[in-house]
Amino acid sequence: MTETFRAVIRCLIGALLCVSAWLRWSNSYQFLNSVFKYNVVGEDAGVVVAAILPFVQLAVGLALILAVAEEGAWIGSLGLSVIFLIAHVVLIARGGVSDCGCFGAGPLQMSQTTSLAMAGFIFAGSLATIITRMQWTPTTARDAESAKALRPIPVSGARHGMTLIELLVVISIIGILVGLTLPAVQHAREAARRTSCQNNLRQLGLAVSLYHDANRVVPVTVSAWYEGQRPAAQRSGQSWIVGILPQLEQQGLYDKLAPGLAGDFFSGGGLMNPVVRPHLASPLPVLHCTSDGGFQSPSTLQVSLAGIPVTLTNYKGVIGDTRIGGSGSIHGGSEPDCHRIGGCNGMFHRNTYQEPITLGDVLDGLSNTFLIGEVVPSQMHYCAAFFCNGDYASCNGRINFFPNTPTEWWNVNTFRSHHPGGAQFVLADGSVRFVNQAFDITAYRALSTRAGNEVALLP
Structure with missing residues (x-):
């Protein structure tokens, strides 16, 4: 390999590192969001890593371009690739998605392959290309000494072992293979989790349909708050989920x-009855989406x-598009808060x-009306499965809106999931659909109402 060709390769790799560093600076939110979302490290450590990593990339990139301390640059490149790959494995083990923002956002962000493994592939791949120094011709006294030090000492009658250069090349090739394999493994695991979640929603939708066949109404919620006609002595506080327990083959828990x-x-x-209270923590696997790695139940x-x-539950009934909390909410939607005045315009309400x-x-059509959708309990402290205040959410806010705190009930009661790019809903006809978080908000709200006379179709 000629010196000119080596210099060109070195400069290209260095430029790539510098561009990646700049994109990290311009897209730091994406990286921090991934760190905090999947609890890779603590908050303080995440901020430090996000602040330092671009400088490390920039330093290595400039070292390559300027041909300063080449050996150190190679070692740094290998170290970064190993760190990225280990971090990616940790994310997969935690059920996460490594949308690290390594290559920016929008058009610059390669869907699904914008991952820590992809970054590891690039760094390890650059290492494999550049470590053709085994064909390097020394041009200075210092280079000659380095070459002499790397040359194996012949031993009579003994087989030559693997040189340091060969070892590094093998490691880099392994890094490339791992970098190519891990995204595929991650996608397969998420596909399996998403399918499991679809099955849960399908079971819940079927249970609601069976309940309706038996009782001629959608499962009801009994409010714990006095809201007009309900006598205080009958306030059980039960959610609609309690009503469908027999249809979910949980008659024993219902009893x-x-x-x-x-x-x-x-x-x-009611549910605060000392005889009942211990059973409020009874696990129910059909209420858990396995993509939610932070799901901790009971809570x-x-x-x-x-x-x-x-x-807890990862699934809540759709109450429509009401603006929960009235003027206290940052979301739009129907006014006023339907919980304060009576019935909501969705399939469930308190x-x-x-x-x-x-x-x-349902005058808008069963196939055009949301029934139940996904939520993330760690982001909203209103997810008690059997309680009337934990069984509903509104489509007033966009999918995957991240609230300020999990106790701001007027902002947190919207639908979200850990599936990349959106959340899943079961419709009133029993079909399960994935809804992109970028879906038009007006159409999204229209699909949450049962008789709004809107024209809205899922793509």
Whole structure:
């Protein structure tokens, strides 16, 4: 390999590193979001890594371009590739998606391959290309000494072992193979998790349909708050999920919760009944989406339940597009907050014990109306599966909106998931669809209402 060709390769690799460093600076939010989203490191460490990493890339890139301390640049490149690949393995083990923002956002961001493994592939690949120094001709006294030091000492009658250069080349090739393989493994695992989540939603949709066949209404929620006609002595606080337990083949759990299906919730009755309370933490796998690596159930953090351990749900009923909390919400949507005045325009709401909903009320078409969607309990402390305040969410805000705090109920009760790019919903006809987070907000809200007379279709 000629000196000119080596210089060109070196400069190209150096330029790539410098461009990647610049894109990290311009897209630091994406990188930080990935670090915090999947709990790779602590918050402080994540900020430090995000701040230092571009400088490291820039230093290595300039070292390559300027041919300064070449050996150090090679070692640095190898070290970065190993770090990236290890980090990617950690993310996969945690069920994460490594959208690190290494190559910017928008058109510059390569879908799905914009990953730590891709970065590792580039660094390891550059190392494999450049370490053709085994054909290097020394031009200075220092280079001659380095070449002499790297030359193996012949031993009579002994086989030659692998040289340092050969070892580094092998490592770099392994890095390339791992970098090519890991994204495929990650995509396969996410596809399996997404399919499992679809099956959960399909089961919930079928259970709602069976409940409707038996009772002629959609499963109801019984509010724990006094809202007009409901006598205080009958405030059980049950969610619609409790009602479909028999249809989910959980008759035994339903029977254990039955003593709490009547009684004043705030007087220690209903679901707060001491006989019922221990069963509120009963696990229910059909309510857990495996893509949510941060799912921790039971939880004692749920609002209005006074630190009681309760099982959580990744799936909530769609109440429509109401602007929850009225003027306190940063989202748009129908006004005023339907929970304060009566029935909502979706398939569920906190007052359905007063105004039951039937499938006959769905004038927009069963295939054009959301029934149940995905949520992330770690981002909203209103996900108690069996409680009336944890079984609903609104389509007033965009999919995958990240709230300021998990207790701002007027902002957090929107749909989101850990699936890349959107969330899944089961419609009133039982079909399951993935909805992109960039889906038009007006059409998205229209699909959440049962009789809004809107014209909206999923792509």
